[in-house]
Amino acid sequence: MNLNPLGKGPSTLSSYSKQSLPALAILLGASVWGVIWYPLRLLAALGISGTLASALVGFSTCLFLWIVFWRSLSTGLRSILSNALPISRYDACLLLAALAFAGGMTNIGFTWGAIHGQVMRVMLLFYLSPAWTVFFAHWLLHERINAADIAIACLSLAGAMLMLWSPELGVPLPADLAEWAGLLAGISFALQNVLSRKISRVLPSLPAQLRTVTIFGGGALVGLALIPLEPFSLASLPLAPPALSHALLLTICLGAVLALNNMLVQYGIQRIAANRAALIMLFEIVITALSVWWLTGEMPKPREWSGASCIIVATLLSSWVHRRR
Structure with a gap:
């Protein structure tokens, strides 16, 4: 007896889920990236500069990923330290450092451009x-x-x-520093993706989460390194309890959202x-x-x-x- 009023069996529904769920995951991920500029501007309104925001959000995202994937990340680091890789430890560290730099320039360029320019x-x-x-x-x-x-x-x-x-x-050139930052972020994003593909080819045993942590860790380090180049006064920082708590909560939420969003998109692109x-x-x-x-x-x-x-x-x-x- 057919209990399904639509006449679809379990295999049909399972096949539908295999196609629809990854597509929905990517759609939700794209939607998050489409509105991520707004909380970044909220941080700027609280007195957090673009470079500092990139550093704080990158650190928060890395922390969240380490909490969730500590076992696989620890295994990946041990394989690097023990030199149990197809290439030398020096070459592996060099590739990961390049990926961190590209990811850092992507994050700082996107963050700074979204805060200061026409989104x-x-x-x-x-x-x-x-x-x-x-x-x-x-x-x-x-x-x-x-x-x-x-x-x-x-x-x-x-x-x-x-x-x-x-x-x-x-002259068809970016009109201001924010647009130059967006252009730099796109160039760095292309380099980040190509480096990620290269690492997945030459180091297939490393978990994908290690590449993600490397990218966001690069965002934290590059953001910290560039803070002196962006003039701001300590008086503008949200040091008062209400503003400080809002800034910390927003930063932690952004880190968790970006980490979950990356996991969501990775789930989708691996299946369609x-x-x-x-x-x-x-x-x-x-x-x-x-x-x-x-x-x-x-x-x-x-x-x-x-x-x-x-x-x-x-x-x-x-x-x-x-x-x-």
């Missing part, structure tokens, strides 16, 4: 990462550059130039096709535009939407090309 423009400059991935993959992974790669990179850069072109200046994952991740741009409009009243202009369209198409084409390979 939508910073986000679109960040999404130029497929253009830079082509060259980093050729340099570090020895992947061949073909006509499709060049076309994708040119399409991304054309979208950026269309968005950044100013009738007054006539890369081109479909990239399509879902682009929902982040939609969420960003809606959240910026709702919370600040800003709306992207037609030229910015045109540039965004080029960047989105380039991202989809990049994912499709690499998936076919």
Whole structure:
């Protein structure tokens, strides 16, 4: 007797869950990244500078990941210290240090740009990462550059130039330091992804959580190192009990959310096709535009939407090309 009114058996429902749950995980992850700029601005309003915010959030995220994954992370560190790796301990540490630096520059660039600039423009400059991935993959992974790669990179850069072109200046360059920070974050993000792929190839025994901790740990260290370059006064820090408690609570929550969000996205991208994952991740741009409009009243202009369209198409084409390979 069929007890399912829709006529679907257990295998059909199981197959549906295998496809829908990873897609939902990526969708939720993209939504979180689309609104993460707002709590960063709340930290700035409390007196936490962009560099200090990057350091505090990176440290909080690492702490959360160590609490959850201490066993696998300890195993990964022991394998490095005991030199039980396919490559030398020096080369392994060098790769992890490069990954930490790239992750740190990604975090500080995104955080500083989201706090001080137009969020939508910073986000679109960040999404130029497929253009830079082509060259980093050729340099570090020895992947061949073909006509499709060049076309994708040119399409991304054309979208950026269309968005950044100013009738007054006539030069398609970032207008302020916040936009330069977003551009730097996108370049660093591309390097971070390529280095992560390289480490997963040459050090397959290391847990993926160790790469994640390395990235956020780099965010904490780079943020601390750059604090002296960002002028601020001690009087602006939230040292009074109410403001201090709010800042600490917001920092801890941000660290937990970013750690959980990373775990959620990793669950999704490991279970569905890369081109479909990239399509879902682009929902982040939609969420960003809606959240910026709702919370600040800003709306992207037609030229910015045109540039965004080029960047989105380039991202989809990049994912499709690499998936076919």
